[in-house]
Structures are given as C-alpha cells and as structure tokens.
Amino acid sequence: MGENGNAKYYQHAAFPAMDISIELGHQQVGSKCYDDDGRLKRSGTMWTASAHIITAVIGSGVLSLAWAIGQLGWVAGPTVMLLFSFVTYYTSALLADCYRSGDPTTGKRNYTYMDAVQANLDGIKVKICGFLQYANIFGVAIGYTIAASISMVAIKRSNCFHENGKSNPCLVSSTPYMIMFGVAEILFSQIPDFDQIWWLSILAAVMSFTYSTIGLSLGIVQVIANGGIKGSLTGISIGVVTPADKVWRSLQAFGDIAFAYSYSLILIEIQDTIKSPPPSESKVMKRATLVSVAVTTLFYMLCGCMGYAAFGDAAPGNLLTGFGFYNPYWLLDIANAAIVVHLVGAYQVYCQPLFAFVEKWAIQTWPKSKVITKDIRLPLSPTKSYNLNLFRLTWRTVFVIVTTVISMLLPFFNDVVGFLGALGFWPLTVYFPVEMYIVQKKIPKWSTRWVCLQLLSLACFIITVASAAGSIAGVMTDLKIYKPFKTSY
Known part of the structure; x- marks a missing residue:
C-alpha cells in the first residue's frame, strides 16, 4: 500500500463526516484504477460477498441450534428459525438499498453502517447505532x-x-486455549483492511460447511442408532425443568437463533467491497444475501433438527459435544478443528469495522502524530511489502487481549450467545434498516407500507427484550456455581 492506499484505508473506517483528500495526480476518478469516489477499484463479487456473509453467519451459533429447538419443540423451533431467516433477508435487502444515498448507481456512497445511519437519520440515532454496533x-x-x-x-x-x-x-481447563486463540487473533488482526481478508473469509466459509456437514452426518447416524426420532412437539417437558426454567430457556432459545442469523451490523462494510455498477451494488448484495441466507437456513434446519432428533430433550448446548469424546474421535477432532479455523476468520470479519473506526478517530484527533499516521515499510519479497503501523499494532493487540481476558472470566457459551443475539437483533437487524429505508424511499407516514414496517419492528423489539431477559437469567444461574479461571470441561 502506498500513500493513496493509506488514505483509502482510513477513509474506509466507521467515523462519519471526515474527509481525507487524495492526490490522484494524473490518475482520474472513474479511471481503470479508481472508482467514482476516488478510491482504488473495488473487486468484490456476489460470491466474495456471500463468502463474507457465510463466514459471519454460519459461526458458532449453528452449534447451539439443536439445544434451541429442544427448548421450543418440533412445531415452534423450525417455525421460529424460518421466521428469523425471512426477517433477516428482508431487512438486509432494505439495508442494502441504503448503501448509496439517492440514485442506486450514482448516489453518494455510505462506507459503513454508521455512515448510512448518519445520511438518513438524526444525530442521536447515529450515536446510539455506533454504540450498539x-x-x-x-x-x-x-x-x-x-x-x-x-x-x-x-x-x-x-x-x-x-x-x-x-x-x-x-478434565481440561479452557484458559490456555483461549490464550492460544488470542495469540492467533493478534497476528491476523494486523491485516489492515476488509478488502484484504477475502481469502480468510473463503477459507472460513469452507470450514463452516465442513463442521456443519460432520454435525449433520453424526446426527443422522445417531438417529439410526436410536431406532427413531427423539423429541416432542412442545420441547423439553415441565418436570424435567421447572415451569420458570421452561420459560427462561424458551426465551434464551430465541436469542440463540437470533445470534445465528446476526450479520447486519457489518452488511454495509461488506457491500463496500463490491465492484462498481453495472449492476448496482444493492442488486449484487441482495443476491448475495438471498444465496447466503438460503444456504445458512438449509444448514441450520438440517443441523438443528437432526441434532434434536438425535438427542431429544438432552440436546446439548454445543452439538458436537453431544456425540461424546471417544468414537469416532478423529472425525470429531476434524469438526472441532474446522470450527477453530472458521472462528479465526469470523473474528476478523466482525472486528474489522471496529478496528477501522478507532483508527480513523485517532487520525482525526491526532493528525500530526507520527505514531498514528506513519507506516513502516517492511519488505516481504522483491515485489511485496507490508506497512507496519505502530498504533494499529498496539491498539488491536490490546483489544484482543481484553476480549480474551473477559472470555476467561465468563465462559458461558449458550448464555453469552443468547444475550449477544438479543442485544443486536432488533436495533441493528430491524430498527435501523427499517427507519433508514422509510427515509430513503420517502414512504408516507401512516401509509399501509409504513404501518407494516413499524409492526414488524415492534414485534422484533418484543422478541429482543424477552430474549435478553432469558439470557441474563441464564448467566445469573451460571455465576452461582462458577469460579473464575478454574472451570474445567
């Protein structure tokens, strides 16, 4: 990356209302090397966008879906999953239309989710969106x-x-393994920008299909070994759990399913990697969203339902652990290794917008600081080099260390997953896309379409509040028996 590349990188970050001029010299906007906004040509396609989405969506959430269906039963479980997939696709399509303000092919680009909110809504909503994202x-x-x-x-x-x-x-402590994962993320977090992690996304997407397929296959084998399908129409029975636990677990299951579909908070950043029209970026993104949500829903239905069919009310919070640790141990090892590789990539896909936000804020606040603005060129080969930035190295390393330490303190997989799903689903997946779309398309207040969109938002808000309550109750229960840094599996 040269000087122009650095300018592109900091402009890409999620901080509104900051322009960094780019000296193009003889290179013209809209030329073979530059897009209509003066940035280097984007090269993303429907397939690379789909890989980013699948990497973000088919994450660890798939492993908790058998447990989630186990709480809701054969009727409500798959129905809720289909509803979440439809809502996610629909609101993602609304959000894709907000990438450009005005004309869908020539309008001003919004490079990040926060930029899109700022272009369509008022100031306080921008701050709320940024905090939640x-x-x-x-x-x-x-x-x-x-x-x-x-x-x-x-x-x-x-x-x-x-x-x-x-x-x-x-018995094995999880602490050393969290540290190992943290070290890997420190290394990969030094990849400067979203555009440069496409290969990691594709690798992670392949890994997600690998462990999902293994989980599905083992579920089928377990059903055959059981001689039939387990489970009930209404899920785990009262008696096995108390009535209060049944309610809390069902609400937490909603949060787990919401988490499994959560990627809207990075949708605009993914869309900003797609090459310029024709066709418009929004059309390409909608196709990528349709493909990705359809594929992930198919995998979710197969893995979640087959896991519940295999284990019934005893469906584990992590599907792969339900098959035991002994045989076929090598196949489970492959699946778990695939999960780890996938999560290394998914961590980066999710965190790049936050990394960019902080770095853009820093360069705006201290524009003369060489620690923040200066890159140290490190040659990797005769034709390639890496620009080491000391601020990027320091801040991203600190971020990974902090998240790793907190993970050691709160290793409650299901409850954390449920709470994260609840926290982000309504505001980021539903509310902001709906509100921005209404402004963008100038939908009249109290028109039929306006009322339908508001009812959708209200229904999802109720689900979010209930899911968050269920997950918090689960965390409180876990904390009663947990000792920091001493829990073993």
Missing part, C-alpha cells in the same frame, strides 16, 4: 473466543479418552 462487535469477539476454546478443549479431551479410556475424567 461496536458493543455487539466487542461481544461477538468474546463469544467467538469462548466457542473456539470449547472446540480446542474437546479435541484435547477426545484424544485423552482415546489414550486413557473412558474411566479417566480428562
């Missing part, structure tokens, strides 16, 4: 660290059981 990204980083450590612990335990027999408890 970046708080959710921070929380997702914690959730992914927890999930990755659980999978690494599962590999260690399965190998222990294989070597020492089932009589050995093989």
Whole structure:
C-alpha cells in the first residue's frame, strides 16, 4: 500500500463526516484504477460477498441450534428459525438499498453502517447505532473466543479418552486455549483492511460447511442408532425443568437463533467491497444475501433438527459435544478443528469495522502524530511489502487481549450467545434498516407500507427484550456455581 492506499484505508473506517483528500495526480476518478469516489477499484463479487456473509453467519451459533429447538419443540423451533431467516433477508435487502444515498448507481456512497445511519437519520440515532454496533462487535469477539476454546478443549479431551479410556475424567481447563486463540487473533488482526481478508473469509466459509456437514452426518447416524426420532412437539417437558426454567430457556432459545442469523451490523462494510455498477451494488448484495441466507437456513434446519432428533430433550448446548469424546474421535477432532479455523476468520470479519473506526478517530484527533499516521515499510519479497503501523499494532493487540481476558472470566457459551443475539437483533437487524429505508424511499407516514414496517419492528423489539431477559437469567444461574479461571470441561 502506498500513500493513496493509506488514505483509502482510513477513509474506509466507521467515523462519519471526515474527509481525507487524495492526490490522484494524473490518475482520474472513474479511471481503470479508481472508482467514482476516488478510491482504488473495488473487486468484490456476489460470491466474495456471500463468502463474507457465510463466514459471519454460519459461526458458532449453528452449534447451539439443536439445544434451541429442544427448548421450543418440533412445531415452534423450525417455525421460529424460518421466521428469523425471512426477517433477516428482508431487512438486509432494505439495508442494502441504503448503501448509496439517492440514485442506486450514482448516489453518494455510505462506507459503513454508521455512515448510512448518519445520511438518513438524526444525530442521536447515529450515536446510539455506533454504540450498539461496536458493543455487539466487542461481544461477538468474546463469544467467538469462548466457542473456539470449547472446540480446542474437546479435541484435547477426545484424544485423552482415546489414550486413557473412558474411566479417566480428562478434565481440561479452557484458559490456555483461549490464550492460544488470542495469540492467533493478534497476528491476523494486523491485516489492515476488509478488502484484504477475502481469502480468510473463503477459507472460513469452507470450514463452516465442513463442521456443519460432520454435525449433520453424526446426527443422522445417531438417529439410526436410536431406532427413531427423539423429541416432542412442545420441547423439553415441565418436570424435567421447572415451569420458570421452561420459560427462561424458551426465551434464551430465541436469542440463540437470533445470534445465528446476526450479520447486519457489518452488511454495509461488506457491500463496500463490491465492484462498481453495472449492476448496482444493492442488486449484487441482495443476491448475495438471498444465496447466503438460503444456504445458512438449509444448514441450520438440517443441523438443528437432526441434532434434536438425535438427542431429544438432552440436546446439548454445543452439538458436537453431544456425540461424546471417544468414537469416532478423529472425525470429531476434524469438526472441532474446522470450527477453530472458521472462528479465526469470523473474528476478523466482525472486528474489522471496529478496528477501522478507532483508527480513523485517532487520525482525526491526532493528525500530526507520527505514531498514528506513519507506516513502516517492511519488505516481504522483491515485489511485496507490508506497512507496519505502530498504533494499529498496539491498539488491536490490546483489544484482543481484553476480549480474551473477559472470555476467561465468563465462559458461558449458550448464555453469552443468547444475550449477544438479543442485544443486536432488533436495533441493528430491524430498527435501523427499517427507519433508514422509510427515509430513503420517502414512504408516507401512516401509509399501509409504513404501518407494516413499524409492526414488524415492534414485534422484533418484543422478541429482543424477552430474549435478553432469558439470557441474563441464564448467566445469573451460571455465576452461582462458577469460579473464575478454574472451570474445567
């Protein structure tokens, strides 16, 4: 990256109302090398956008879906999952139309979710959106660290059981594995920008299909071994759990399913990687969203339903741990290793907007600081080099360390997943896309379409509040028996 590349990078960040002029010299806006906004040509396609979405969506959330369906039963479980998929696709399509203000092919680009909110809504909503978006990204980083450590612990335990027999408890602490995951993220977090992690997204998407397919296959084998399908129409029975627990668990299941579909908070950033029209970026993004949501829903339905069919009311919070640790241990090791690789990539896909936001704020606040603005060129080969930025190195490293330490303190996979899903679903997936779309398309107040959009938003708000309450209740229950840094699996 040269000087123009650095300017492009900082402009890409999620901080509104800041212009950094780019000296193009003889290179013209709209030329073969530059887009209509003076930035280097974007090269993303429907397939790279789909890879980013699948990387973000088919994450650790898929592993909790059998448990979620187990709380809701055969009727409500799949129905709720289909409803969430429809809402996610619909509101994502609304959000895709907000990438450009005005004309869908020539209007001003909004590079980030916050830029889109600022272009369409008032100031206080921009601040609320920014807080929720970046708080959710921070929380997702914690959730992914927890999930990755659980999978690494599962590999260690399965190998222990294989070597020492089932009589050995093989208790393993998750703390060292969270540290290992954190070290890997420190390295990958030095990739400067979203455009440069497409290969990591594709690798992570392949890994997500790998472990989802293994989980599905093992579920089918377990159903055959059981001689039939387990589960009930209404989910886990009162008696197995108390009536209050039944209510809280059902609400938490909504949060888990919401988390499994959560990616709207980075949709605009993904859309900003798509090459310029024709066709318009919004059309390409809608196709990528349709493909991605359809594929992920198919996998979710298969994995969640087959997991519930295999285990019934005893469906585990993490599907792969339900198959035991002994046989076929090597297949489970492959699945868990695929989860870890996937989560390494998903962590980066989610965190890049937050990284860019902080770095843009820093360069705006201290424009003369060489620590923040100066890049140190490190040659990698005769034709390639890496620009090391000391501020980027320091701040991203601190961010990973903080999320890793918090993960060690709160390793409650299901409850954390449910709370994150609840926290981000209504405001970021539904409310802001609906409100921005109404402004963008100038939909008259109290018209039929306006009323329908507001009713959709209200219904999702109620679900979000209920899901958050259920997840908080679960965390409070876990805290009663948990000792920081000492929990073993």
